[in-house]
Amino acid sequence: MTLPLHGVRVLDLTDGLGESCGRYLADLGAEVVRIEQPGGSYSRSAEPVVDGVSIPFALRNANKLAITADLTTEAGRERLRELAGTADILIESQPPGRLTGLGVGPAEIRSGAPGLVWVSISGFGQDGPYRHWQATEPVLYAMSGVLSRSGAPGAEPLLPPAGLIEETVGVHAAWAALLAYHRRLDTGAGDTVDLSAFEAIVHGFDPGFGTQGSAAAGRSEDFPRGRPDAANFYPVFPCRDGQVRICMLAKRQWRGMFEWLGSPAEFADPKYDTIPARFAAADTLHPLIEKLFAERTQAELVAEGARRGVPVGGVHTLTEVLETEHFAASGALMDTEIGAGLRARVPSGYVSFDGRRAGFRTPAPELGEYDDAAPPRGGSVYPAPTRTGGATDERESSGTGAGVPESMTAGSESTRSGGVRAGSRTPAPAGTGHAPVRTGEAGLGVGSADSGVDRRDPVPTSAADSAPLAGLRVLDLGVIVFGAELSRQFADYGADVIKIENANFPDGLRQSRRGSALAASVAWGHRNKRSLGLDLRSADGIAVFRRLAADADVVLANFKPGTLASMGLSYDVLAELNPRLVVSESSAFGSTGPWRARLGYGPLVRASCGVSALWRYPDDAELLCDGQTVYPDHIAAQVTAVAVLATLIGRRRTGRGTHIEVAQADTALVHLGAQLVTEALRPGTVTAPGNGDPYAAPSGVYACAGDDEWCVVTVHDDHQWAALCGVLDRPDLRSDTRFASAAHRIANRPELDRIVAAWLHDRDPQEAAAELQAAGVPAGAMLRLPQLLIDPQLTARGSYTQIEHDHLPMSMPAAARAAVFTGITDPPARQAPLAGEHTREICAELLEMGEAEIDALVDSGVLQPLVTTPADAVG
CATH class of the missing domain: 3.30.1540.10 (formyl-coa transferase, domain 3)
Structure with a gap:
């Protein structure tokens, strides 16, 4: 197989902010051509620099090509126009208005290349009172509300580690670019996209007004002065060889811990089955756990916790992460040349397709390395690099011997196998607000690299005002934050997302309500979806799912590795039913390597990957300050959404689906790439910087x-x-x-x-x-969270919308959009479904079940329609 974006050409005019967008698109197979001024980008000297190599630049520009063009001259501007005529997507992070002032802004360039998707990445957006402000990572942490929740009570707020912001912005930009490009393939029309880094962090990093957000539906009493006392949320305990963190959320997990402690009488009361009761008793409970853990090693505690069902994870330093067997065995870290003869252990990338890593292939290009290569209008790629570097053999490319074969490179050829599914699907039922499904599906689409269609004359193939993902059907098996956020991206932009849930084992979000009939996180995370109540623990329930999968486009799941296979729903089985199906499975640590079976929550993931060890004050190694955040759940979901959408784009060419895998841990590793690589090259030099930038003063x-x-x-x-x-x-x-x-x-x-x-x-x-x-x-x-709702920039850009629900006492603010598009309207805000709300209509209209068949399956408990009594309505 080829990588999904094979044949897509991207022009990359970013410098610093947004560079990771082009890197991710390149990882996914796009031909990314970096265009720089003759003197080179500022980011080529971005710190840390080791042996003359900028580590951030090397990581965020791997797999790209590079040419120079002086846009202050007519020759350079003409070069850009010529390249734009051969490109599909252009991403840039120039100051707002600069390119327009040079005569090569989006309006000027797209007049000659109307099929081009132009993505502007800026600190605060192309308009609004802050449009010319400078957005460093500390500035964005402060203004997004993240800083106000980070640090110890009574102390100054604490900046999180560097790198998390830029990579988050890059992933959001990649999603926006592919949304517009997907629409381009259907309509022939390009787009101009305005991506604000400020808004991406406000809504996409750890949103206060979003799934499991700290805003708690915006109640003012939840915003005291000073930092929240979050140390006991996910407590850390010393052990014989370091530290471990526990993450007890479910009753069964506490029961395992209670027995592990020897069933102490003072904690036998059933009230301690609840998180608030245990939190209130932390001063008494935690010393007992600390004593139990003190003489055991990390490995012993993690293993015993797994045996008892208690989530335990090690708190690892960067050195420990680099030496961890799991990350080498899984291919998350690899040894390669990153530039000018400099070799290091680096994060390989975010995602795997059909068991093969899609990540680092070639080092970042030298300045002007491809200046002499002509950009053919037919869309063929630039020649392969002649210099050595990057992964030089299969074992080296994966770190495990699994290998990345030649067929996984961006420029490899593939044999087409169909690509068009004939026939029409049943449209979503009237009144649900879901867009009608298109008849059939466009083949390769307009303007992709081997389509043979002139990019300057796109041919519309469907209504330009359709939601970009209308016609796609997504079966959502996801749970909690990651699952909700992943499928919401597709639901917001027109896909018919069917959340499949079992009332006997409700999603954790449905159990997290605070005094309302419905959890606020359900309203935020499941808007624009439908709900099917289905018992997948029964053979008949599996049979119903298989019937749905036979005509679906995507299946999303984030269970423990092997769960789908144990249900008889592995990718291989589903692909036999529907070769076009895209199946995405996500977990904490992936399906390969020694940690594949570990229990995983965000707090354990970030502790295991080195994030927690850096998220502390420099003079207090014991006081970790990442307890308040939900990172990396939201951004890992966005990473996965990009991979799924890229695969759907690639499916137009190949006609076949793919098995996608994303480990949340790999997201954190990529984000900490600069620190990990620097520590690998200069052991002992990377420590928690606190609030002082080690490369800048004041x-x-x-x-x-x-x-x-x-x-x-x-x-x-x-x-x-x-x-x-x-x-x-x-x-x-x-x-x-x-x-x-x-x-x-x-x-x-x-x-x-x-x-x-x-x-x-x-x-x-x-x-x-x-x-x-x-x-x-x-x-x-x-800024504190309530201040975001009245911030002049967010208000001017309409960054928030209001969502309502019949089972909530008030409307709530929520993200209005992924980015500002000229050709894509803002998502609707249809209220999230109650559990099983659409069970009968989905079975009748999509599966053509008769009333008698539906009733029989309801009577047997296989189908679970909405229960209308107040006690049960929330699922």
Whole structure:
């Protein structure tokens, strides 16, 4: 098989922010051509730099090609126009308006290439009062509400590790690009996409107003001053060779822990079956667990926890992660050349297709490496690199001997096997709001690399105003945060998503309600879907599912590895029923390697991957501060959505489906790539930086006027330093030899931090940030979640919509869209289904069951229609 985006050409004009978008598209098989000014991108020197190689640049630009074009000259602009005529997608992160000012903005370029999908990635969006503000990772952490929930009570808020922001933005940009491209294949029309990094983090990193969000439906009493006391949410305990974390959510997990402790009488009361009771008793309970764990090793505790059904995971340092057998055996980490003879252990990539890794293949290109290659209009790819590097043999490419064969490269050829399924499907029932399903399906579509269609003259093939995913049917077996967020991406943009759930084993989200008849997370995470109550633990239930799968497009699941196979629903079995079916399975640590059977929740995943060890204050290795977040659940779901959509695009060419696998741990590893690679190359040099950027000064989180008010400021270069001196009205600092260069400023960090802190101490954080940004200094006030709802930028861009539900006492704010498109309307906000709400109509209309057959299956418990009594209506 070929990678799913084989034949798709992407022009990449990003510099720093957004570079990981092109990397992910390249991993998925797209031919990504990086276009740089003759002097090279600023990001080629981004820290950390080891032996002359920028580690972030090397990781975020692997698998790409590179040419130069001076867009300040007519020759360079014509070069861009010529390339755009051969491309499918263009991604750029230039300051808003810069390319338009040069005469090569989206309107000018797309006038000659109307089928082109143009994606602008900017800090705050192309319009709004902050459109020209600078968005560093600390600024985005502060302004998105993430910072306000991070850190210890009574202490300054704590910035999370670097890298998580940029990779999150890149994945969201990839999703937006492929949504528009998928629509292009149906309509022939390109699009102009405005992706705001600010909005991507607000809604997609750990959303306060989203699935399992900290906002708790926006209740004001949930937002006290100071950080929440989150240390006991997912407690960490010392053990003989380090630390472990436990994550007890279910009653059965607590019962396993209770017995492990020797069934202490003081905790025999059934009230301790609940999380709040155990949390309230932490001062008494946790010392018992600490004593139990103290003389055992991580491995012993994890194994015993698994035997007893208690989720336990090790808290690993970066060095331990790099040496972990599981990540090598699974192929999550690989040894390769990343540039100029420099070899390192690196995260290989996010996703596997049919058991084969799709990730790092070739090192980041040298500046102008492909300048002499002509871009043929027929869409054929540039020639393969002549220099050596990257994964040089099968064992090296996977880290395990599994290998990435030649057929998995972006430029490999494939034999087409059909590609069009004839016939029409039954449309979704009237009144549900789901768009009618198209008859048949477009074949290869317009403008893909081997279509033979001139990209400058797209031929519309369906209504331009259709939702981009209308006509797709998704069977959703997903659970909790990851499952809800993954399928919601498809439901929001027109797919008929059928959530399949068993009332006897309800989804954890349906059990998390707080005083309402319905959990807020259900309303957020399952909007625009339908619900089918079905017992998949019965043979008849499996038979019903198989009938649905025979005419579906996608099956989504995030069970423990092997669960689908144990149910008789493995990919091989389902592919026999429906060769076009795309099956996506996700788990904490993947289906291969020693940890494949481990219980996995987000807190255990991030502890196992090194995130937790870096998310702490520098002077306190025991106080981990990641307890409040849901990372990486939301972003891992978005990673998977991109892989699924790319596969659906590739299916138009091959006519066949694919088995996709994403491990949440691999998402965290990719995000921490720069730290992992630096630690691999320079052992012992990467530690928790706290709020000080090790490569910039002044930098930090500074107290402002008021109770628990803070502002983030980071100065990276001499221009920003000069601007800061102007705002401070301290021209003397510019001539002070102690601060003459970035290196000097870093060496004298304490004095600079004192000066900035003194200036901010009596100022309003939002006013101070605005003044600094107006001068060109990256800064951002720490916003709490309620402030996001009235933030001028988010308000101006209509970033929030309101969702309502008959079983909730109030409407709730929610993300309005993935990005701003010119050709794709914002998603509807149909209320989430109650459990089993659409059981009868789905069986009647999709499976053509008669009333007698449905009633018989209901009587046997196989089908579970909506129960209308108040006690049972929530499922």
